[in-house]
Amino acid sequence: MVKxxxxxxxxxxxxxxxFYQQGxxxxxxxxxxAVSGVSKRTLxxxxxxxxxxxxxxxxxxxxxxxxxxxxxxxxxxEQQQGDTRMKKILAYFDAVEDWIASDxxxxxxxxxxxxxxxxxxxxxHVVCANHKLRIIQLIEQLISEMDFDxxxxxxxxxxxxxxxxxxxxxxxxxxxxxxxxxxxxxMLLLTYEK
Numbered sequence: 001m002v003k004x005x006x007x008x009x010x011x012x013x014x015x016x017x018x019f020y021q022q023g024x025x026x027x028x029x030x031x032x033x034a035v036s037g038v039s040k041r042t043l044x045x046x047x048x049x050x051x052x053x054x055x056x057x058x059x060x061x062x063x064x065x066x067x068x069x070x071x072x073x074x075x076x077x078e079q080q081q082g083d084t085r086m087k088k089i090l091a092y093f094d095a096v097e098d099w100i101a102s103d104x105x106x107x108x109x110x111x112x113x114x115x116x117x118x119x120x121x122x123x124x125h126v127v128c129a130n131h132k133l134r135i136i137q138l139i140e141q142l143i144s145e146m147d148f149d150x151x152x153x154x155x156x157x158x159x160x161x162x163x164x165x166x167x168x169x170x171x172x173x174x175x176x177x178x179x180x181x182x183x184x185x186x187m188l189l190l191t192y193e194k
Contacts, residue, residue: 008046011038016057016064020109024054024116024124051124054113058127061109066134069095073142086189088142089158093185096162097178100169107170111163135159148192158185 014036018027029050033040047053072095073088080087080094099105106112114128139162140155148154165181168174 007038007042011036011043011046012053012056012060014038015053016060016109019054019057019113020061021106024113029053054124055127058109058113058124058131062127062131062134065109065131066138068099069138071095072098085146086186088145089139089185089189090182092139092142093162093178093182096165096181100166100178101175105169108163108166111167132159132163135162143189146189146193154189154192157188161185161188 011032015027015032018032018035022031029040029043032038032053033043043053047056069092073091076091076094076098077087080090110128110131114125117124117128119125120129136152136155136159139158140151143151143154143158161181161184165177169177174180
């Protein structure tokens with residue numbers, strides 16, 4: 001017998017995949033139920049509305065994405081050559097490139113969701129904004145060994161470069177967008193060196 005927590009997790013996982021690949025508004029609850037095999041009664045046992053399920057799916061994606069990036073950074077950091085101070089941040093851009101080149105890439109779920117829920121106070125939009133803030137924090141950690149006067153501002157700039165690569169890879173199929181972003185990041189970091 002399947003435990004209730006397993007049903008909830010299965011439902012969230014299914015919803016996350018469908019929302020990411022097909023969009024949130026483009027994916028009806030009936031589709032989520034049909035693909036997951038979960039009953040409507042079970043759905044409403046855990047979630048009062050589709051928005052609550054969307055938030056749970058985005059939170060799951062946030063954890064999954066951050067884990068993927070951290071593993072990617074660890075993997076690619078070992079392969080970096082040249083300036084050792086930049087190893088971690090350059091490995092980050094390699095991890096982004098690896099994700100963009102994969103069959104798991106459908107753009108950024110958080111950029112896509114925030115476009116569907118554009119009001120900044122909307123709970124779905126808030127989850128998206130929080131994810132982007134976590135990315136900035138991650139980047140700031142990756143450049144922490146470099147001697148910058150204002151690492152937070154630089155992290156914000158590098159996050160913007162990252163989002164530009166993601167959007168261009170997704171919308172215009174620029175296959176080398178992450179490579180271009182990595183080159184841009186390196187040049188940006190060199191301008192801030194003391």
